[in-house]
Amino acid sequence: MSKEKIKVSLSVLENPYQLMCEPHDRNLLIESAELLNTHLQDLRNANPKLSHERLLVMGALQMTFDLLQERQTLAHEVSSVNQLSARLISALDMANGELPLNK
Missing domain, CATH: 3.30.160.880 (Cell division protein ZapA protomer, N-terminal domain)
Known part of the structure; x- marks a missing residue:
């Protein structure tokens, strides 16, 4: 590449x-x-x-804050999806007569 x-x-x-x-x-x-x-x-x-410098610093801080909030939200959503996936796999295993996996 x-x-x-x-x-x-x-x-x-x-x-x-x-x-x-x-x-x-x-x-x-x-x-x-x-x-x-x-x-x-x-x-x-x-x-x-606002001075040019303060404008840039405040803009950078706000955009960084927004980015970190989005990352936190995404991490929470990924965790929720993983938990739901584990429950679905466990339910499917039980429906198929298998023992659930311990993870």
Whole structure:
């Protein structure tokens, strides 16, 4: 598999940035910059007196918090699915006359 990188030009709060990424990650990187821009613009509109630096820090903190909440939710959902799967397997084993597996 090739590790060839391409240069992607992005703009965040009207500031240009060039980042390197693998070709298959290009669209995701562009979408990430668009999401960041939208979030920062909303934050700027709500807090017009924030300095550029504070705006970026507050935006990064909020987006990181949102990401961690999503990870926590996903972990909880995966745990619930695993528990349900174990109960279903146990019920199927009992229905087939087999002893349940101890895991």
